[in-house]
Amino acid sequence: MSAPIIWILIPFVIGILIFFLADEYAPFIGGGLSMALALIALLIPIDTALLLGSLSIKISTSIEVLGRSFILSTADGMLLVMIYGVASLWFFGAYAANNAKRFCSLGLMIVALLTASIAVEPFLYAALLLEMAAMLVIPLLIPIYQKPGRGVIRFLIYQTLAMPFILFSGWMLTGVETSAGDLGATTQVGAMLGLGFAFLLGVFPLYNWIPMLMEEASPYVTGFLLWALPTFTVIFALGFLDRYTWITTSPQLSSAIQFAGVLMTATAGLFAAMQKHIGRMAGYAAIAETGLIVLAMGLRSTEVVNLTFLLLIPRGLELAVWALSLAIIKRKVYSLRLSEVRGLARKYPIAVFALLSAHLSMTGFPLLAGFPPRMGLWQELAGQSLSLSFWAFLGILGLLVASIRAMAVFVMAEEGTAWSINESWMHILMLGIGVAGLFLVGIFPQVLQFFLASLPALFEHLGR
Template sequence: MNSAFIWILFPGLIAIILLLLQNREYLVAILATVTALLLAGLAVWLPLQEQIVLWRWAIPFSDTFLIFGRRVVLSAADRPSLIIIYLTAALWFGAAPLARPNKLFVPLGLGVAAFLTAAIAIEPFLFAAVLIEVAVLASIPFLSPPGARAGRGVVRYLTFQTIGMPFILISGFMFTGFEVGPGNAEIVAIATALLVIGFALLLAVFPFHTWIPMLAEESHPYSTAFILLLLPVAVSIFGLGFLDRFVWLKDSPNTALLLQIVGVVMVLTAGIWAAVEKHLARIMGFAVILDVGFSLIAVGLAVGTDNEFFRVLFITGLLPRGLSLGVLALALSGLIGNVDKLNMENIRGIGKKYPFISTSILLALFCLAGVPLLAGFPLKLGVIEGLSEIAPQISIWIIIGSLGLFIAGIRTMIVIVSGEVESDNDTPEPLILKIFLAIGWVLLVLLGILPNFFIQMIINLPAAFTQIGPLS
C-alpha cells in the first residue's frame, strides 16, 4: 500500500468510472462526495507508520512512490493540504445536484483534485508546474460545456496557465544553480523576474487577471468557483515550496516586500473593478482576486516579520474564502434559469421572490469584503493591522480595495431589494437549497463571531505550511 495509490491513483480511477456514469447525476455526486470525504478522513486518521494493521492483516505502507526515477511523496506534512483539497471537493460535489453544473463537473473535478494532489507530492517540486497545467487542461471541459462555443475567458484561462508553466520551470532550474546563496546578480534578477511572471500568470495577478472575471461571466458559477478556490491554493503551496527550498530567497527583504506589493495591487485593482461591475459572477471573480491578494500579503508579512500569527492568517483565510465562495456560487447557481443573465438589471427585485438566495449573495459578498461579524473580518483585520505596522501608507490601499468590494455588495443589495422581478418564471427556491444556504449563513456568522474557536481547530492541522512561518 502506498499513499500515492490512496490519494492520487484511487481518486483518478474513480474519476474515470464516474465519467462513464456521467448521465446518472445523483449517483455520480454521491459517489464523488463519499470518495472525497473518505480521502479527507483518511488524511486525518490514517496512522503514519510502516504498516497498517487491519484486524489480523498487517499491510505494508509507504509514503513514497517511485516513478521513472522520481519520487511522489505524501508525508505527514502534506496531510493538511490533502484535507483542504478533498474536503473542498466533497463540499462542492455534495451540493452539485442543487447547483446543476455541467455533467462533466463532478468526474473531472475529482480528477482535478487528484492532479493537484500529485502536484503537491511530486519531487523535485518544480515538476508540480506541469501537473498543475494538466489539472487546468482537465478542468476545461466543465468550464466550457458541450453545446456552447468556447468563450474568450476559457481560452484566456488556458493560455495564461499554459504560458505560466515554462516560466516557472526555467526559473526553477536557474534557481537550483544558486541553491545555497545568490551568485551572479544579473542571472538572479532574470530568474526572479521569470519566477514572478510565472506566478503572476498562475495566480492572476494584475495585469494577468482578466481571465477570472471573463471566465466567471461565461461559465457556470459553481464550477468556476471550484477552480477559483482550488487552483490558487495549489499554486500557493507550490510557491511556498520555492521559499522553503531557497533559504536566501526567503531571507531576502525584497521577497517580503514584493509579496506585499503584489498583494496590495491585487486587492486594490480587484476592489475598484468590483465596485463598478454590473455582473454578479464577475464580482465573484474580483472577490477571489481580492482574497488571494490578502493571502499574498499575509505570506509577505510572515516572511518579512518572522511572525507565527501571519502564517496562521494565511492558512485560516482559506476557510472563510471557501465557505463564502461556496455559498455565493450555490446562490448564483440557484438563480440560473430563473433570470436571463446574472447582471444587475436582471436581478432587480429578486429579494422578494428569492429571499434565501438574495441574502446568501449579500452575506457572501460582505464576508469576502471583510465586514465585521462575518467570517472574513478577523483575518482581514489581522492582515491590515500587520501591514499598517510596517507600512501604514500601503495599508490604506487595501482598505480602499476592501471598500470597493463592500460598495459592490451595497449596490447589489440596492438592486435586489428595489423594483419588481421582470422574469415570468415562478419557480420557488427549493427547500434543500434553502437548507444548504442556511447552513452556510450560520457558519459564516459563527466564524465571524467565534474566530478563535475555528482558528485553534485549523492551527493544529498545518504542519505543511511551517515553511512560511517563523522561517526557522
C-alpha cells in the same frame, strides 16, 4: 497501501468512472468519496501503524513513478483534510448546479491532479501537474455546444505560459543558490519566477480572464476553478518560499510580492465597485482575496504560514456559497446583470441571503468567516507599512461598496411583490450549511486552530 494511491490515484480513477454514471448519483459519489478521503486523512495518520484488533494498518508515504517520488507525509494529513473536506462541499453542491456528472467527474480528477502537485518530488514538477489540471478545467467551463469565449482562451494561454517560466526559474534557482550574492542572476530568477506565478495566480493585469469567465461560463464551475487552482498554487508558492529562503529575506523581492498583492486587492476592489454584473463582482472579489493571500505571503513575519492558511480555508467556503447562490439565481434570470436580478430577494430570499453573506464575508464583515483572517493580516501589515495597509483597505472598501450595490438591487422589488421561497429543499440545505459555516468560523475562529496548529509543519523554514 500508500498515501498517493489513496489520495491521488483512487479519486482520479473514480472521477473517470463517475462519467459513466447517471447525473443524479454523481454528486453523492463525488461528495461522499471526498468526505471519506477527508475522514481517512483525519483519523488515520500517514506513516503510523494502527492496530485494530489483530489487524495492523499503515499508510506508507510514497510511491515511485518513472524514477521520481510522489510523497504525502504525516504533515500533509491536515492539508488533505482541508482539501478533500472543501471539495466534498463543492461536489455535494453540484446537485443544485447544472450538469453534475461532468462537474463531479472532472472535478475529482482535477483535485487528484492538484493533490499530486503537492506530492511530487522535486516539487518544481508541480508546474506540469498544475497545467494538466488547468487543461482539464476547459471542458468543465465550456459545454460542447457553447462557443468558447475570450475568457476561456486567455485562461488557457496564461496557465500554459506560466509553466515554462516556473520550470526554468526553478532550474536557475539552484544555480543562484551556489553563487549567492550574484545580483544579476538573482534579479533574472526573481523576474522569471514572478512572471510564472503572476500568470498562475492572475496578478494585475493578468487577471482579466476571471471576470470574463464569470460572464461566459457557469458561475458554479468558475467558482470551483477560483477555489481549486489558486489554493494549490499558493501551497506551491509557499513551497518555493520555504525551499529558497533568500526570497523572503531579500527586502526587494519581499516588497515586490507585497506590492503585487496590494495591487491585486486595490484594483480588483475598485473594479468590483463599478460592476453591473453580480458574477463579475464575485470574480473581482476572488481576485481581491487572492491579492490578500499574496500580500500575506510577502510579509516579513513568522506568521506567514498561519495567515496564509487562515485566509485560504474560509475562502473555499465563501466561494462555494457564493457560486452556488449565483448558479441558483442564474437558472431563473439567465443573465446576472444587475438590471436582470432586480427585486430577486423576494423570490429567492435564501439564495440572495447566502450570496450577500458570502460577499460580506469576503469584505471582512464582523461575525463572518472572512473577518478573523483580515484582522490578523491588518495587525501584521499595519506594523510593516501603513501605505500598503491603506491601499489594501481601499480594495476591501470597494468590495463593500459592491456588496451594498448588489443588496440594494436585490431588494428593489416592485411594490406588492409577495415573498416566496423558490429554492428546492436541496438548495436550502446546501446554502444553509454553507452560511452556518460562514457564521461559525466568524464567531468561533478558534475552530480553525485545529488545522492551523499542524499546517506549519509542512514547511521546514517558513514561519520559524
